[in-house]
Amino acid sequence: MKHSTTQQTRRGHRGPARQLGRTLALVLPVVLVLSGTLAVTRVNWSGNPSDSVLTATDVTSAGAKNAAPRAPQDVLRDQLLTELQAENPGVALTHLQQAVHDRPSLARHCASIARALGRAAVRMYGPTRAQSYARPVCDTAFASGVAAAHS
Numbered sequence: 001m002k003h004s005t006t007q008q009t010r011r012g013h014r015g016p017a018r019q020l021g022r023t024l025a026l027v028l029p030v031v032l033v034l035s036g037t038l039a040v041t042r043v044n045w046s047g048n049p050s051d052s053v054l055t056a057t058d059v060t061s062a063g064a065k066n067a068a069p070r071a072p073q074d075v076l077r078d079q080l081l082t083e084l085q086a087e088n089p090g091v092a093l094t095h096l097q098q099a100v101h102d103r104p105s106l107a108r109h110c111a112s113i114a115r116a117l118g119r120a121a122v123r124m125y126g127p128t129r130a131q132s133y134a135r136p137v138c139d140t141a142f143a144s145g146v147a148a149a150h151s
Contacts, residue, residue, distance in 0.1 A: 073109035080113060081120050089121040089133035089142070097137045110138035118145020 076099055084092040096117070100110050114137055121130035121142075127150035134143040 072103070073106055073113065076106060076109075077113045077116055080117060084117055084120055085124065089117060089125070089130065090135075092117050093133065093135060093137045093142060100138070111141035114138040114141035115145030115148065118142040118147075119149040122146050122149035 076096075080092040080096055083095060093114070096110065096113060100106050118130065118134075118141070121133060122145075124130070125133075127146060130146045130149075131143065134140070134146065
């Protein structure tokens with residue numbers, strides 16, 4: 001009788017450890033794949049450091065507590081450049097004007113954002129068509145960005 005209780009006791013102690021091992025064997029590969037996938041989305045594969053791609057991890061960076069927050073003017077500039085490509089420079093300039101009106105702290109960055117929009121408009125539409133979208137948003141910064149990109 002003593003022999004059977006000793007074996008049963010051994011099995012009882014080995015059971016939870018074996019179950020934990022099996023659980024880790026199932027969960028660990030999933031965790032590794034997910035962390036590897038997230039790491040790959042953060043890599044700039046274009047080779048051009050000026051190409052910034054907004055990824056899902058940028059939008060919800062709950063897990064990225066060490067990442068420095070982006071400045072509001074940088075976020076706005078990137079949004080407007082994306083909008084310029086999707087719509088046209090006129091829409092982007094209107095939204096720039098609205099953003100500066102809604103958030104006056106962006107006013108000091110308005111001219112640099114408008115110049116960036118002007119340069120992007122020349123790349124997309126050429127100098128003549130890009131200039132046709134010019135309007136007095138942030139003085140004449142958009143037009144000066146067009147002129148700088150053209151010359």
